[in-house]
Amino acid sequence: MKVWQLGFGLFHLCLNLIWALLLVHRGTISQTGSLTFFFAVLEKTRLGEKHPDYHTLLAALTQILHGIILNAWHVECDHPSLAAFTKSEPTDQELFMLAQKIIDCHATPMHELKPEKKKKGADPGTVPPTNFNGAPDNILDPRDDKAHHNLHLLTHDLLYVIELIRAISDGDWGRIEDILANLAMMFRGAGSNNYCMEILHFIYNLKKVWTPDFVDIMRDNMIVNISGLVGHCMPIDLNIEHIIGYLKVDQLTSNCIGLTYLSQFLFSTKGLYSTWERLGNISAIIEFLQNIKKQMGASLGAPYTSRSHETPNTLDAVWKVTNKVKDLQLNKFKLDREGNNSAKLTANVLALGEQRLKSSTLANFNKKVQRLYDGYAVVAEVDEIPEMGISVDLDGERQEGWDFD
DSSP states (O other), rough: OOOOOOSHHHHHHHHHHHHHHHHHHHHOOTSSSSSHHHHTTOOOOOGSSOBBBBHHHHHHHHHHHHHHHHHHHHHSSOSHHHHHHHHHHHHHHHHHHHHHHHHHHHOOOOOOOOOOOOOOOOOOOGGGBBBSSSSSSSSSSSSOOOHHHHHHHHHHHHHHHHHHHHHHHHTOOOHHHHHHHHHHHHHHHTTTTHHHHHHHHHHIIIIIOOOOOHHHHHHSSSSSSSOOOOOOEEEHHHHHHHHHOOOGGOOEETEEEEEEEEESSSTTTHHHHHHHHHHHHHTTTHHHHHHHHHHHHHHTTTTTSTTTOOOOOHHHHHHHHHHHHHHHTTOOOOOOOTTTTOOOOOOHHHHHHHIIIIIIIIIHHHHHHHHHHHHOOOOOOOSSSSSOOOBEEEETTTEEOOOOO
């Protein structure tokens, strides 16, 4: 008998989205505007290894996006500097219009043009003049400046990552649900077919299968706020990963008495070794084990958490990206950009995913749903990308090779 998972975990969704986009945008250090190129700018070349750390990778992606957007503000603000723009005291409406312009001009993928076949008997005078790539002269062809095109796509895709992360932190499920369909297409375009199918099943259940009351239960339980602080929500599966740390072998020594509260790992990367009943019994004492851990930490002068923690200042890293984009004029379309002939176009995963969904994936999904109605099991999709390779460090313990659904 199989245990069916009703929905995906948002933490694992973030992990797999970042992994998929890393494979799409990674490139090489010599490819201007690729992630590997920016990792070198930030002096974080270790992110190019086989198993990059999740938190380090997410921080770097955030800094890269902020640097690109900061340069876009400088380009579009129509002032010699951002400081001068700030002194001009722009209105809320002006800021909103400028932000929309930045989205349109710096974070919207360019149209990938294809040469049109001439119709037989067509008057040559009616065919618009084209450049060597087959694009009309008044329309920019991304193949003429691949670095500029790729930067647009990178900015576009990273905005989805940051929106997902921030919506989770804010506990705003509505913002997440608004982009679920787009995320499904991005996964499909990147070759992560399993996650695309999981999102489609989840959307189908939300809209067609579950009752409104059960839909609210699912929505309410996908994000939790353990601390009660605004902006500190977390996915339920991330909270579970932290709790799992208390269900592993540990030895507590107090007053020369050894307290072993588990003799073996209950969880592995593949699932549960023990029984659900035993897990339920042990889970009931987690709260007491946490209290013991805190008391021991206090008695030894090593508290569990530090009150002196400060958020690191990443402004220097952001400015490195901003200055590099500015120096190379990546925000401008240049026909004579150095290295353009050897560069590769990055795939527009959203557009590609939409095309694949319409051509085959939706039909395949409908067949799977019908098989479920008929009482048959469905076979998981085969991913076109390598297995998730991001390493995650929770509670000081590095875990690699997670089995993400």
